[in-house]
Amino acid sequence: MAKRELASLRSEKTIVLALLIQLFVAAFSSFLVVGLVSLYDPGNAAGITVETAVAGDAADELAAAAESTDSMEPRLYETKQAAVDAFTAREVDAALLVTETPRHVLEVRVLVPDQGVASTLVVVQAREALRALERAERADRAAHLTSTPLELPPRAGASPYFGFTYTVLVPLLLFLPVFITGSVTVDSLTEEVERGTLELLRVAPVTLTDIVEGKLLAAAGLAPVQAALWLALLSLNGTAIAPASSAVGTAAGVVSLLGLTAGLAALVTALGAAVALVSPDRRAAQTVYSLGVLGLFGAAALSPVNPANVAAKLAVGSADTSTYLAVAAVVALGVAGVAGARTAVRRYGLD
Template identity: 50%
Template structure:
């Protein structure tokens, strides 16, 4: 009996090694791995450019010339003093300001007018912004104009607070957080560490459906290897890839000066997610037996499950970011434990399901 189990155990390992080795022939998978490798290996260089898309205001350092007109232009000029990168010019003549904008002598045109408020006796300030379209610089102009208008709103709230019966809620102090820090730990690291599990699940769908469609599954079962051993071997091969990639990406990020804390819980979290999605992929592959419908259903289900994770007390991406930045809470560790428990439960469900379909001809 022990010899039989040893044989079957070796068969699982051989199936896992074969599936992992076959990945080198999958061009799509190799390309995805190379893209992740490039992002992780050159993260400190790429993060500057990527952050400009994530937060354009982080690179909006060039000076912007703005023409201001309207009855409330004095308030806008006052607000612009907090933004030295925004050079404002006030015009009493709106047509003159429009001509300068049309000739490209100014980057933007703001018209600020007082507007009567029907619900109260006071007046509000309405601002109409005209921005040139069709260039990257337009995005930077929009960012700086938005900051200028935010300052105007804050000043108006403070100036009119004296007319309130109760003092307004004080604003929280400004924190000089770096956008690079936020982008790295809330976008880049979760992206790099979540992609491997989902790729593993997709590959698991391909490996089992290809065996069924080509008829090689029956040859494996004659070995003698049961369907459960085949599924477990494929699950093993696809599951270990994700944490292995996660460790590699973490090492490359550290080499680029991006420290990642709590490596063990992170790897455990990635492994648990990998087990869950690989289990989903294998069940769909065994049930449907055809690659295209199984892949389509796998993609839809994983998107629905990942999107539905917002109902959890803590989203998986938040858990990953808090672990990486070394600010985990009790809830964070509980979430890791929950994923591990779900992974174990999913594995047991897959084993039980495969045992029920094993006698059938696929």
């Protein structure tokens, strides 16, 4: 049954196209990540300089803060109106107009383009400039404060490419096959029921449990195989997967990543099989399955050991005991899901 199911997947153009897209992303990850980071974190787009007009009561301090950022080039203007005119005439990309109130509070008005990608980039850089100004003012006014204010968060020194790769790209390549395998299971079972071929298969010397288990094995088995291929391609592109001081540690991290993928695939395909048997209509079953999986992942995201965090920690090589316990829990849930699907299949077969 599993071989028959795998052979039939070749004719599913949607599934094959999805696999090819994932293969492309993994194979060319080192090139794609540069462009994707610009969407993920626009403030780190390389080669972008935001020319900014600065004017107002504390223009020197604000200009110094803007100059401390990586991509802002401040220009001082004598009056706020002159800065606004320069922005209106597109001589500069943005304008920062600062006013000091009678209570010595600095209020900054920011002028940015009203639309387009440039607006996003300017807003991000202006935010960094205001943060730098806040830090500088805190340091200058610390001696005059009667109480100690809350500490600002420390500046993050991590590369956005590093963060994007391990917190977005790796989980995406691991979990997308999981979602697809469940969808394949739903399609396969509902199609058998709609065409009447499920009853025809039962004429063969196999039980309904054998039929469904074969479909689950074929679908769920694809996810860890794809995950292993994607991780290998990422490694070839220079992204270290589960780096550790020893080969044993690296192997443990990779095996845990594959175990996490296999456990999730087993759980999701079992859910898909149960939905398909209860609701044989293909569209209705796919809707219920999609909402169920999204709800499942959404609920898991509320946990500090959610699958995305677990995958990121394993991939970056910073896994701890709770991380491995989470992987074991996911595998146990996958086994329990398959057992539950078997029970549902037996009941369906007796009706």
